[in-house]
Amino acid sequence: MTGSDDIYDVAVIGGGPAGATAAHDLARRGVRVALVDRAGRIKPCGGAIPPRLIRDFDIPDHLIVARITSARMVSPRDRRVDMPIDNGFVGMVDREHFDEWLRERAAGAGARRITGSCERLSRDPQGVVTLHLGGRDADEGAALRARIAIVADGARSAIAREEIPQNGDPRCVFAYHEIVRPPAPGDGDYDRSRCDVYYNGALSPDFYAWVFPHGETCSIGVGSARKGVSLRGSIRALRASAGLDRGETLRREGAPIPLKSLKRWDNGRDLVLAGDAAGIVAPASGEGIYYAMLGGRLAADAAFEALRTGDARALAQARKRFMKAHGRIFWILGIMQYFWYGSDRRRERFVSICGDRDVQRLTWEAYMNKELGRPRPLAHARIFFKDLAHLFGVVSP
Known part of the structure; x- marks a missing residue:
């Protein structure tokens, strides 16, 4: 797929793990893509990535600065x-180096890197999206045009709020x-x-x-x-x-x-959200790198399908596929955060539960592989009753 000389197939706004992954995946598939990112921004992050991410996204050893x-x-x-x-x-x-490597990988696959920020979007009479660029590294009045935009510029994205107002202020x-x-x-x-x-x-x-x-x-x-x-x-x-x-x-x-995945990730015609802009950070743990990169990949898939078929309804597949794979675990983690983080008394009991070997095994299996493990009825039953006992104070923390 290629656009005309002045129109990209896809413009990706934001060069964190979600945006850089989306740009990389699209460029590898022959899509004409631009990646717009501000210079010098580093997100505060613990930096943990599970083995599933390393495998699925081909992360080289030199980027792994510690093994926990x-x-x-x-x-x-x-x-x-x-x-x-x-x-x-x-x-x-370390996000300073990890994110830049992802952006460079996208550029190496054929994405055009543009340093700057997207101030707003508009459409021309043909319905092509125009990104109006600003920031210290963008020329005054600079703009670029694209058929589809992937918005991955952070949790409080002004563009996401304007384009999909029904989500409100997350x-x-x-x-x-x-x-x-x-x-x-x-x-x-x-x-x-x-x-x-x-x-x-x-x-x-x-x-x-x-x-x-x-x-x-x-x-x-x-x-x-x-x-x-x-x-x-x-x-x-x-x-x-x-x-x-x-x-x-x-x-x-x-x-x-x-704190919560947004209810809608697309505007129904030419835009889809990814990463923090879509709200995909795991409740309770705050883990986001794996989910951001997966969200970027799913947004890229959805944009590619929309371009291929000319059917904007394909953009909705990004959220549907993500929630099918991870909606259940996000729901469970949200309940955990609500109950266990409410007071120091509950936090004390939560830490006590973490000492249980059944809890440890199932927790690491879910975290490392990003899926709930094979059904273990006895282990799940033991955890359920231990959880209730700690919650209601039947056992001492």
Whole structure:
């Protein structure tokens, strides 16, 4: 597929994992695609990628800066529960380098990279989409035209709100992290092969805080949807308690993270959402890289089909396919977040449950492979009744 000299088949707005994946997949299929992205933007992120992502998206080893073999859950009362990974690992990436590699891969496949931001969209009499560009790196009045737009420019995308107003203004967690040089191995409790997750209302009243290794650096972060919460103050307290307050701070970043998938991802004629713009971040965990890249791939598939057939209804397939594969687990995680993050008493019990081996095995199976494991009636029944017992205080945390 090729457009005319001045019309692209697809314009992708946003060059994070979702947008870069969409541009790469389309370019590989011979689609004439432009990738528009602002320079210098790095999203705050723990950086965890599961084996499923590494396999499905051909991620090379050099981008994996750490291999995590366990997670430690820390309760409000400082109870520490380790969750080892049996026969596997979680890869860690630094978004500064990972996202740029994805953009360069898209360019290598034939996508045209354009540095700038999309200020607004309009249509010409023939219905072709015009992207009006701005920002310090775009020429005054610059524009490009495309038959279809994929919008992947973040959780509070103004274009997504304008083009699909029925979604409203999505509720978000605001995440903040600091990239820090950690202590040398053996100095203190920091472990370069372990992710630490803190469930503590003093750090976040409605989400969690984290310390995630990135090889020679680490991400120390926190999120909350509550107004008035001092995320920087929480990070100062966490760094002091974790013995990470003396490390050099290399970067500080903050951004909103959506809490729920949007009800509609397309406008019915020439536009489809992907990544945070579509709201596809896992509830409870806040995990987004895998889901962003999958969403970008599904948006690319939908755009390709719409171009091939001339039927804009194909754009709706991106959300349908995603929710068929992951809607159930998102529903379960949403319930978990609602119940377990509501108070420190419940967080204490949640961390206690994480010590159960049945819970650990099923959790890692679902996370590593991005699907609910084979039915195990006895294990699921045990977890169900243990969950109820902890929720209603029948057992001590």
